[in-house]
Structures are given as C-alpha cells and as structure tokens.
Amino acid sequence: MKLDRRGFLAAGAAAALLRPGVAQAVSPLNLGADAADRGIVFGSAFDREIFDDTAYAALLRAQCRIGSLENSLKFDWLKPTGNVADFSASDRLVDFAVESGIRPRGTALIWNDWLPDWLKWTTVLERRSIMEKHIDEVVGRYAGRVQSWDVVNEPFFPPHGIDGGYRKGLWLDAMGPDYIIHAFKRAAAADPKAQLVLNEAFCEQDDELGKSIRPLLLNEVKRLQDAGVKLDAIGFEAHLRPELPYDDQAFVAYVAEIAALGVDVMITELDVNDSHMPDDEAERDAQVAARVHDFLGAVLQVPRVTTVITWHLSDRYSWYRGADWYADQVRAGGGTPGRPVRSHLYDDQLQPKAAAFAARDALKASGPH
Numbered sequence: 617m618k619l620d621r622r623g624f625l626a627a628g629a630a631a632a633l634l635r636p637g638v639a640q641a642v643s644p645l646n647l648g649a650d651a652a653d654r655g656i657v658f659g660s661a662f663d664r665e666i667f668d669d670t671a672y673a674a675l676l677r678a679q680c681r682i683g684s685l686e687n688s689l690k691f692d693w694l695k696p697t698g699n700v701a702d703f704s705a706s707d708r709l710v711d712f713a714v715e716s717g718i719r720p721r722g723t724a725l726i727w728n729d730w731l732p733d734w735l736k737w738t739t740v741l742e743r744r745s746i747m748e749k750h751i752d753e754v755v756g757r758y759a760g761r762v763q764s765w766d767v768v769n770e771p772f773f774p775p776h777g778i779d780g781g782y783r784k785g786l787w788l789d790a791m792g793p794d795y796i797i798h799a800f801k802r803a804a805a806a807d808p809k810a811q812l813v814l815n816e817a818f819c820e821q822d823d824e825l826g827k828s829i830r831p832l833l834l835n836e837v838k839r840l841q842d843a844g845v846k847l848d849a850i851g852f853e854a855h856l857r858p859e860l861p862y863d864d865q866a867f868v869a870y871v872a873e874i875a876a877l878g879v880d881v882m883i884t885e886l887d888v889n890d891s892h893m894p895d896d897e898a899e900r901d902a903q904v905a906a907r908v909h910d911f912l913g914a915v916l917q918v919p920r921v922t923t924v925i926t927w928h929l930s931d932r933y934s935w936y937r938g939a940d941w942y943a944d945q946v947r948a949g950g951g952t953p954g955r956p957v958r959s960h961l962y963d964d965q966l967q968p969k970a971a972a973f974a975a976r977d978a979l980k981a982s983g984p985h
C-alpha cells in the first residue's frame with residue numbers, strides 16, 4: 617500500500633508535534649519492539665559521537681536492538697598507520713552496545729576500498745598474512761560479543777573493468793577473488809558462532825549498475841557455498857537514491873532468489889539520499905518517508921529478510937553532511953547546496969520525522985519473519 621503525499625504530510629505534522637515544547641500528540645516510537653513483534657531485528661549505525669552525545673545514545677538505546685559500528689571496526693580506522701590495531705574506540709563502542717542491549721556488529725573486516733596508505737606499500741605475498749592476522753585478532757577479540765560481521769564489503773564494481781566484475785583493490789590484487797573465500801573461512805575459525813555476512817551496494821537500483829551486480833552476487837553466493845564457506849547472510853546496503861530507476865518488485869524477486877539459496881537477507885545501511893528533492897523540508901520529509909515505506913513494504917515481503925539497519929538514525933550524523941559530492945548532487949538536482957540533510961528517520965533535534973512513522977508502519981504491516 618503506497619501512502620500518498622497527503623498521508624505523509626499528515627504524519628510529518630504528527631511528527632512535528634513531537635518537537636520540544638509541543639504537547640506529544642502521538643505515542644513515542646519503539647521501532648525495535650515493533651520490528652521484533654514481526655521477527656525482525658531493527659537497528660542503526662552508530663560510532664564515536666555517542667561518547668559525548670548522550671541524547672543520541674539514549675535514542676539508539678530506545679529504538680535499536682542491533683547496531684553497526686559505522687567506522688571504528690574498519691581496517692583503516694583500527695590500523696591507520698601500521699599493522700598494529702588500536703582498539704580503544706571500538707572497545708568502548710562494543711561495551712556501549714552490549715550494555716545497552718544492542719547487538720553490536722562489525723563492518724567491514726575486509727574491503728577493497730578505504731584502505732590505509734601503508735597497506736599499499738606491502739607486497740602481495742605479505743597481504744595474505746596481514747589479512748589473516750587482522751581477522752584473527754579482530755574477530756577473536758570480540759568473539760561472543762560482536763555477533764555479526766560484514767566479512768567482505770562491496771565485492772563487486774563492474775565499472776572497474778576487472779574479470780568477473782570484482783571491485784579492484786589490494787586484497788584482490790594479492791589473492792584474486794579467492795580473497796573472499798579466505799576471509800570467510802578465517803572469520804569462521806576465529807568465531808564459529810558469529811553471523812558472517814557478505815555486504816553489497818547498489819543492487820536495489822534498477823539501473824545498469826544495480827542490474828549488473830545482481831547476477832554476480834547471486835553466483836558468488838553459490839561459489840562460496842560450493843567452497844564450503846559459512847555464509848550466513850547477504851547484506852543489501854539500500855542507500856536509496858530516488859532519482860535513479862527502481863523496480864522494487866523486481867528487487868524483491870531477486871532478494872527471494874538469494875534467500876532461496878539458504879541464506880538470510882539483511883538491509884544493512886538504509887537511508888534515502890534527498891539530494892534531488894526540493895529544498896522545502898516538509899516536501900522532502902514526505903518524499904523520504906514515502907520511499908522508506910514503499911521500499912521496506914516491498915522487501916519485507918520476503919520472510920528471510922531478518923534485519924533492518926539504518927545508516928544512522930538521525931540527520932545529525934548523516935554521512936551526507938558536509939560531503940562535497942553530496943553538495944554537487946543537490947546542485948544537480950536543482951536544490952540549494954548547504955541545506956540541511958533530511959535523509960534519515962529522525963531530524964537534527966532527534967525528533968522522529970514522517971520517515972520514522974513510515975518505517976514503523978512498514979514494520980508493523982510486515983508478515984512474520
């Protein structure tokens with residue numbers, strides 16, 4: 617069921633009543649509980665902002681049952697200058713999650729993007745042992761506490777022009793596509809009970825990029841399974857860009873095809889890029905809410921979609937904020953660069969927007985998972 621713009625404007629108005637100083641006309645949300653009622657785990661990305669922003673920490677505690685460390689468990693954040701990890705921030709963040717009843721998850725153990733300069737100067741022979749050491753020490757350190765890992769992030773990017781459509785990078789250079797198999801087997805050995813996830817971007821899109829990655833990822837699931845890999849789930853990031861082509865039902869059919877291979881499916885980084893929407897915030901909020909509702913309403917038709925994680929809960933910590941490429945997108949969309957981001961469920965003041973109610977409605981309308 618698609619809610620029309622009027623429906624979302626009404627929801628937006630209801631959300632506005634939650635602003636400080638205005639009587640709360642609607643009950644507070646509990647997205648984690650609403651999701652759990654349908655067998656779905658709901659959460660969000662978070663990171664070091666919670667050390668000082670106690671209000672945001674409280675919002676995460678109130679709404680989330682799972683939480684991805686946005687950056688602090690990434691290779692370049694743990695080992696920025698050399699092959700020795702600094703776990704000081706990640707330890708605090710994992711402690712926060714566990715103490716808050718939020719299942720912490722790590723992203724990304726191995727990723728061919730965003731790698732520190734020092735790794736570029738290592739030989740391809742050294743990198744296999746560097747990968748093994750990394751996985752052993754990071755997964756091993758948090759065994760039993762970090763219950764889910766994006767073991768390999770974004771394995772495919774056909775525009776790189778590499779055989780098989782793989783994303784180019786230092787790990788691929790060192791081991792070929794089998795870096796993926798090796799990473800998963802190493803992670804399973806380091807924590808046999810952890811959920812091991814292969815996480816991918818763009819597949820939600822019905823454009824050339826999204827349609828080119830889907831078959832590659834489907835075949836990779838089969839390849840990993842044939843290699844005896846413990847692959848528990850596929851993560852679809854869902855950084856939605858409404859100005860691009862989407863066919864949600866075609867994506868749902870693809871998700872069902874992936875699930876039919878015997879893996880769970882996770883929505884791992886949900887947000888709605890509002891760059892090509894009008895400057896008017898009420899209009900943007902309505903459009904973001906409509907997209908959240910339609911996308912979740914579609915994808916939650918698949919029973920094996922077990923998890924929905926937003927890429928931050930609030931505009932306050934959006935990865936779009938201050939990004940030059942996002943300002944360029946806003947300009948290209950006819951908007952005013954520098955305008956506040958409105959891409960997430962909660963606003964800068966940590967108040968729920970129409971998108972938060974849209975997510976709640978989609979979760980509550982979902983069948984059992």
Ligand code: G3I
Nearest residue numbers: 686687690692723724730769770817853855885927934935
């Ligand atoms: O703010 C500092 C700046 O002061 C410094 O000069 C600069 C030097 O590199 O770094 C800046 O921090 C960067 C931060 O983004 C700014 O927001 C970090 O280096 C950079 O690592 C970080 O990028 C993160 C990106 O992944 C790469 O790890 C984003 O926070 C994070 O939201 C983004 O998340 C990714 C997922 O992991 C995978 N899927 C796509 C998603 C969005 O790109």
